[in-house]
Amino acid sequence: MRAELISTGTEILLGQILNSNAQYLGQWLADLGIDLYFQTTVGDNAERLADVMKTAMGRADLIIVTGGLGPTSDDLTKEAISELLGLELIMDENSLSSIEAFFLDRGKTMPEINKKQALIPKGAVVIPNKRGTAPGVIIEQGSKTIVILPGPPVEMQPMFEETVVPHFKKKCIGGSDVIVSRVLKILGLGESTVEERINDLVLQQNNPTIAFLAPKGEVFIRLTAKAESESAAEKLIETPEKEIRKRFGTFIYGSDNDSLEKAVMRLLKEKSLTVSTAESCTGGLIAKRLTDISGASESFMSGIVTYDNQAKMDLLGVSPQTLEAYGAVSEETALEMVRGVRKTCGTDVAVSVTGIAGPGGGTAEKPVGLVYIGLADHDTAAAKRYLFTGDRETIRWQAANTALNKLRLYLMNYTV
C-alpha cells in the first residue's frame, strides 16, 4: 500500500502558515505501516488540483487530501475531485442537519453558503466533524482510496483518529507490515564523525535502514525496520542498536522522544537531587526546558536569570572585582555564578551560563558565540569555555544543550 498526501491551500504556498498537517499525517502513516512516498502542496485552483490528483492516482493507492472544504468560493476540493472521478455531488441530509445544529448551538442561523459543505460525492463514506462545519469523505474507487479532510488541524486530527484510522483497520488498509523507527540522539560529535564511526554498518544496512539527521547541533541516527509485527520489527532493531550504543557510549543521551531535559529530570529524580540554574545569555531557556517536564517541582527548585552585571552581584554574589578583572563572560564569573546560585537556592547541584549570544556584543577577544558553562555540587565547582556558531537562537539553544548535557553526564556518574 503506497500513500500520497495532498495539501491544498494557497496560504501554504504563499508561506503564510507551516504545513503541520503533512507532518501529523506523515507520523500516523508511519505508525500504521503505510509507505508514504510523495507529499504535494497545491493552491486553491481546480485545474491544478485535478492535475496533482491524476499524478497521485498514477502512483499511489491511498490518497489523503486536506483543505478546501470551507464554505467560500476558494473551497473547491470536493468539486474538483468529484469531477475528476466522475462522481455526482448529492446533498446529504444528515450532514446538513449537523451543520445547521453547529450554528444553532452557537446561537446563530446557518448561512446559505455553508449548505454546499453538506454535498457528498455519490457512494462516499461521510467523516463527521464535531469541531467544525465541514464533514470529510472517504471514497473508494477500484483499488484506490481517497480521503478528503478539512484543513484546520484542530478539526482534521480528531476526524482522522476517530473515523479514518478505524476505517483503515476494519478494511485492512494498512501495511501487512509494520514500520518501527528508533532514533538515537547524540550530542558532542559532528555529523561526519558519527557517520564515519559506523560507516561499516551503513554500508551493510538492509533492514533496518540507517539514516542521519542533524538538527540544531545534535546528530540523530535513525534505524527503521519493517516486519510483520511491532515485536518482530523491534527484534530487527535490537542488534544494530546495541552495537551503535557500544560505539558511542555516553555521547548518546537518549532515544526517540527523549530530550536532554527529560534525561536530566529523570536522573535528578532517581538520585533524589535538587538543581538550580544561573543564566545570563540563555535568558531562562534552561529553566524553561527543565520545567517543560511534568513533575519538575520535585527536583528543580529555582533559577536566576542575571542579565546585567548588577544582577550578577546582587542576586548571585559575584564579586565586583571579578567582573572588573575578567568581565561578565569569563570562567571566573561563571564559577562565581554557579557557586552563588547553589548556595543561595540551597540545591545539591547547579549550572551557570554566561556568554555572548549575538548578533551584537562580540569583540576580537570575546567573539559572538563565546560561552562559559559552570557546574557545582556540595564539594566542587568548575567552569569550561565553549565557542558556538550560528545565529542568536542557535547559540542560546546550543549553550542550553551543552549545560544540560554537562548536568546529565555529572548525574550519570553520581553515586551517593
Add this chain to the structure above:
Amino acid sequence: MRAELISTGTEILLGQILNSNAQYLGQWLADLGIDLYFQTTVGDNAERLADVMKTAMGRADLIIVTGGLGPTSDDLTKEAISELLGLELIMDENSLSSIEAFFLDRGKTMPEINKKQALIPKGAVVIPNKRGTAPGVIIEQGSKTIVILPGPPVEMQPMFEETVVPHFKKKCIGGSDVIVSRVLKILGLGESTVEERINDLVLQQNNPTIAFLAPKGEVFIRLTAKAESESAAEKLIETPEKEIRKRFGTFIYGSDNDSLEKAVMRLLKEKSLTVSTAESCTGGLIAKRLTDISGASESFMSGIVTYDNQAKMDLLGVSPQTLEAYGAVSEETALEMVRGVRKTCGTDVAVSVTGIAGPGGGTAEKPVGLVYIGLADHDTAAAKRYLFTGDRETIRWQAANTALNKLRLYLMNYTV
C-alpha cells in the same frame, strides 16, 4: 515565470520535522512576485527524486530543491539531478578548500566523506555556504533554472538571500505582479468574535483578500493584495487595515513579524524603563522570550524562577503566612512575588506568574490552568486571576502571552 519547490528528506515524510523551508521559500517567492504553483516533498530516493524533477520540469521554469547535500550516503540530490540533466559532476577546488577550512577553523581535519560535497555539476554557478559545508548550485539549462540548496534552514536561508536572490534580480527572473501581505495580530478576543466584528469587510473582500489564522490562542487577520508594484499593493491594503485597526484598538498588539516580546522590548526602550520577572509555572519562558530580542540587556535586568515555596520565600520575600493562608497559586502570592522581584532587582516594572500548568497538580478549587499574573511599578501592584485551557505547553504559553500583554498595555499607557 512559474516556480516549483521540491523538499527532499525522508524525515519530512515520516513527520519527524516540520517543513519550514517550504514556508520560507514560499514567502520569498511571493515577495519577488514569482508564482509558485506546486511544492512536493520526496524521500531520500534517487528514482523518486528524478520522477518528481521530471514532473516539475514539465510545468515550471524555476525549480528550487532543498536537502540531500550532506556528506552521507542518504544525501543524493546533486547526483540524481545531475544524472537526469546529463551533467558531469566535477571537483571544484574552491569549494573543496572552503570545506577543508570549515573543519580547520574548528580544530579538526576534513573527513574523507565530506569531499563529495565539493562536486559541482558542470557549468553550474556555486552558491557558497558560510554556515555549513555543503555549497549549493544554480543550474541553467535551456529555459529552466534549477537551484539546489542545503536542507538546514540556518544554512539555506542566508545562501538564498545572499546569492540566489541577487542572481534572480540580475537575470530579471521575477514576476510582473507583486504580492504583499499584512498580518494583524490580536490577543484577547476569540476567533468567532474577531470574524463577526469585520464580517461586512469579509463579505465585500476582493483585492486585498481577508483571511483568518488562529495560532495558539491568538487571532491573526491577513490582508493579501496583488498589484504591479509593492507600493501599489501597500496602497490597496491601507484602507481596510485602517478600518480594522479602528475596530480592534489595542487588541491588535502588532503586525507581520511583531511578537508580544518585541512590542514589550520596544516600548521599554522608548520609555527608558527596566523590567524584571518572577515566574513560577512558566518556568523562565517569559524571561527567555524577552531575551530572544537582541538588545534586551538595555531593559531586561533579571528574572527569578521560583519553582518551590522555599524559593518564593528566600528569593522573593513572599511571607510564610501568605503561603500558608492562601497557597502558592493565589492573588496574594502573585502580589508578593511581583513586589518582591521589583524591589530585589531594582527595576521600574515587574511581572509575576504563579499557577498550575498541569497535567497534575489540579484540585476542585484550584484546577489545572488556574494562573495569577501580577504587575508592579514604583507606586502600585496588582494581580489578576486567569483560567487557561489546554495541555501543559499551551497553558504555559498562554500565561506567558497574557503576562507580556499586560506589560505591553501598561507601557502603552505609561507617561513619564
